[in-house]
């Protein structure tokens with residue numbers, strides 16, 4: 001039935017000789033399901049309902065739905081062949097029967113009590129309710145002046161029209177006729193004025209009987225559509241073009257070459273430390289030509305080293321570095337850098353669940369949809385398995401699923417560290433979620449115990465992180481404890497015996513929030529890696545009150561992700577920009593986000609970071625749209641004014657066609673305090689940004705690449721030396737923040753931030769003591 005109706009709508013739109021009245025008899029009152037013909041996924045234009053009850057049909061409604069059908073032509077086009085109507089006569093007869101039955105039921109089930117009043121009035125109301133909105137609109141238009149109304153009716157009518165102009169439902173429906181959300185209030189306001197000026201008593205009485213709200217909105221809407229079609233044809237045309245140019249539906253069709261290939265997708269699905277990456281890499285190394293896509297530079301480097309050490313020549317490609325190994329047919333790269341032009345025998349996409357990452361997800365989606373490889377190995381937890389199945393059905397790729405179990409269960413230590421860092425032991429990794437806390441912990445451990453700490457956190461260059469990791473992994477030195485942020489969480493293999501969560505909440509850029517369960521699992525999964533010194537993994541928390549949350553996270557099944565990320569290519573943004581020629585780039589991106597169309601399993605990745613850079617670069621004259629787009633992806637910490645300043649400087653030189661220089665000195669020695677350490681981190685980030693830009697723009701415009709590489713290596717070295725010596729308090733970036741609680745023995749006792757579970761903890765603390773083991 002729904003299919004028949006959809007075909008019929010398509011027929012309506014595509015047929016030159018539209019026979020509205022025949023169709024009207026067919027589908028009056030039908031329930032239309034707007035869904036992909038081969039899937040149950042709902043159509044996904046924001047807030048457009050996935051099913052619509054077709055009101056008693058008339059010309060306008062069909063015109064509206066005709067446009068709607070075209071608006072969603074991707075949902076329907078597979079029903080039509082070469083844009084020709086596909087409604088066949090048998091089907092129409094079938095549908096006619098069904099519809100007549102439906103009509104009959106509708107008529108019987110309609111509550112008569114809706115309309116109250118004397119018999120005559122009721123009849124009048126019924127007549128008005130059933131009138132063709134086209135006629136009503138014509139009548140209103142041709143009326144020089146409306147009839148006089150009573151004060152109370154007039155007030156109610158004004159309120160009805162006010163409600164209509166604020167109606168979310170009407171605003172959403174209006175999208176289908178290309179009246180944009182931002183234009184709807186103006187259009188509705190003008191329509192209100194028009195209606196008040198022209199309306200007659202029958203109409204007013206009927207609307208008053210409905211009162212402000214749904215019923216009145218639904219009655220007014222088709223009249224409003226007629227009004228808009230006549231009054232605002234230019235606005236409608238403009239919005240329609242804009243919407244069409246922001247079409248991000250059917251992303252698998254963006255990669256026609258990958259689509260003609262018969263690809264085999266192998267999903268290595270399982271929890272952490274179960275051998276997923278290991279097995280995928282076996283296939284990668286066996287292949288004649290292979291690519292490994294990593295979520296992190298550090299992991300790409302690890303694979304690059306490992307594979308070369310095993311005698312398979314492999315190159316390295318990240319945003320910042322290109323290491324071409326002579327005669328190599330293999331490459332380890334970061335996922336953003338993978339080529340969708342090259343042909344490969346085997347590709348590995350690691351941590352595939354990152355497709356759902358709000359900011360970077362698009363890179364994984366692009367790799368999965370676009371890689372030209374005979375065999376693609378996906379490694380990840382089960383959270384995106386269902387979506388991968390769906391994507392493979394769309395792309396026509398064969399999917400094989402391999403399920404894994406952890407080599408050994410992860411054991412939760414119920415005792416915790418009892419809030420005291422003196423209880424750390426060799427092989428522990430203390431995980432904290434801010435740089436300040438990491439240094440607090442390091443300071444406390446080194447002051448009050450015999451242990452020495454290595455640190456790993458996001459702002460450190462990968463080289464320094466690697467250096468710290470190898471210091472920790474290596475037994476021939478005194479560094480036996482690791483203090484790390486969540487940067488340690490993905491795919492890395494370290495000699496960790498126990499993961500200790502310093503706390504389980506982190507700042508999300510706005511407020512403190514509990515760390516998501518999936519991330520807790522990932523991080524805890526770093527303990528007890530197969531082949532490491534500690535094959536039996538343990539995990540616990542510093543404070544007893546955080547233990548329940550840890551156990552809860554580890555026990556929680558993997559989410560079933562519903563959407564994965566997408567981001568437009570430059571060409572798509574360019575096409576969209578063509579509709580809004582004088583708009584600033586950051587505004588353009590915002591508009592794109594508001595107007596783009598996506599299928600049900602995709603979301604548009606967050607682009608706040610990109611827009612912030614775009615905003616800053618707005619004052620730089622002479623950059624092309626493409627340059628702006630590319631500059632916006634440069635790896636920069638938007639909260640670091642120094643780094644932002646350098647990016648602005650790089651862009652300005654580039655725009656003026658001057659050679660882009662580094663213009664930054666080299667510190668002489670390792671950091672002696674935290675502000676010097678922060679300065680080293682920033683300098684390294686600026687150099688890293690320079691190298692990234694040199695790889696993404698014409699290289700000759702960045703003539704100091706060699707110098708930048710040398711400086712970056714030297715600074716990474718200085719950072720390493722600084723961290724070995726670091727014994728200072730971290731800089732407080734937030735002077736107003738409450739101080740950690742002072743302990744009697746002198747050291748700053750770190751405070752747990754999760755207090756939400758305080759009450760529950762008291763109830764459960766006795767039970768927790770009994771808990772020995774919990775599977776991850």
Ligand SMILES: Nc1ncnc2c1ncn2[C@@H]1O[C@H](COP(=O)(O)OP(=O)(O)OP(=O)(O)O)[C@@H](O)[C@H]1O
Pocket residue numbers: 270271272273274275276277278279379490491492493525529530531532
């Ligand atoms: N069959 C094997 N033989 C020898 N070592 C193995 C084997 N399988 C896995 N390993 C080792 O076990 C460790 C964990 O494996 P791997 O990195 O593949 O796990 P994973 O499932 O990808 O974990 P994560 O989800 O954390 O990325 C690695 O050090 C890997 O080298």
Ligand SMILES: [Mg+2]
Pocket residue numbers: 276277278350379491
């Ligand atoms: Mg892995």
